[in-house]
Amino acid sequence: MQFSEIIAKTNEFLAEEFEIDITKITPQAVLKDTLELDSLDYIDLVVVIESNFNFKVQPEDFVNIVTFQDFYLYVETKVNAKELV
Template sequence: MTKEEVISKTNEVFEKSFEIAPERLKPEAHIFNDLGLDSLDIVDLVVGLQQKFAVTIRDDERVRNIRTLGDVYDFIYLLGQEGSVGGSPSK
C-alpha cells in the first residue's frame, strides 16, 4: 500500500468517525489538541483503523506513541511494510 493510499484511507476514518472536515486533516495536526479527540475516541480510532486496514493493533504498544495525524500515517505505513496490513495482525 502506498503512503498516499494510507493517508487517504486514514483520513476517511477521521472524517467518518469523528466528523472532522478534510481541510483540518494535516500531518502535523495533534490528534488531541488540534483535532479534539479524547481517550475514548482513541478506542474508536483503533476500531476504525482495524476495520479500514484489516489489522489488529489494539494491543500494539506503538499506538501509545501516536501524537499527530502524521504519526498515524507513519504507523499504518510501517505495518504495511511489515506485512501486517490486510489481515495478518501486528504483534
C-alpha cells in the same frame, strides 16, 4: 499500499468517523486535539483502524503517536509488515 493511499484512506475515514472537516487533518496537526479524542474515542479509533487496514492495534502503540504524520507512518509500518507475511 502506497503512502499516499494510506494518507487519503486514513483522512477519509477519520473525517467521517469523527465528524471533522477533512481540511483540518494535516500531517503536522496533533491527532488528539484535532479529533478531540477522549479515552473512549481512542477505542473507536482502534476499531476503525483495524477494520480499514486489517491489522491488530496495541494500546501501547499510541504512546509515540502525536501528529497525523506519526499516525500515517505507524499505519504504513503495520500495513507493510502485514504484506510481507
